[in-house]
Amino acid sequence: AQKVTQAQTEISVVEKEDVTLDCVYETRDTTYYLFWYKQPPSGELVFLIRRNSFDEQNEISGRYSWNFQKSTSSFNFTITASQVVDSAVYFCALSEMPYNQGGKLIFGQGTELSVKP
Amino acid sequence: DAGITQSPRYKITETGRQVTLMCHQTWSHSYMFWYRQDLGHGLRLIYYSAAADITDKGEVPDGYVVSRSKTENFPLTLESATRSQTSVYFCASSRREQGPDTQYFGPGTRLTVL
DSSP states (O other), rough: OEEEEESSSEEEETTOOOEEOOOOESSSSSEEEEEEEEEEETHHHOEEEEETTOOOOOOOTTTEEEEEEEEGEEEEEEEOOOOOOEEEEEEEEEEEEGGGGTTOOEOOOOOEEEEEE | OOEEEEEEEEEEEOOOOOOOOOOOOEEEEEEEEEEEEEEETEEEEEEEEETTTTEEEOSTTTTTTEOHHHHHHEEESSSSSOOOOOEEEEEEEEEOOOOOOOOOOOHHHHHHHH
């Protein structure tokens, strides 16, 4: 069965520190997709990244970077030089085939990041 | 550019009452989903729909009913609300592609069942 584990329930850092949010997943499929979503205090869910299982290249977007390692079934998210606006709950999610199921998302429990000034 | 909207945003109801949460998207996305968010559980899938008139159960469907007569609308009905259904409900949509596309979420409906 598929599962996503975000072992860090809460993380607190001081502004400008780097922080890594861990995500470990379980799946029997060889084809799957991984996602990160951000939920700021206002409550909406904001899409950050989508990665398929065949693409293990790390991705960088501004201060955000993602490290995908199939060998350890991990898809970790790093924020460099954190800012107060990064304070949010971050969710990692897994989506499997088959195609006709529309990519149901299995979410981790989320990591609440608090960035203090 | 309305995207995906949900109504109402907040709802208080009593045990045993029927409640319908509305979801509307303007992108003509094929897939639509309903999730509930509870502390300690993250988001869990209730129902999803691949197209108009095609729906299927997710992880936690008991106590809920869905319909999809039009592509753009996907209402979720609690036939007889219970306190355990107090939650934040999110609707999402995605395109039909060769593989799971990105799901875009509505703003959520906070439901309280007294």
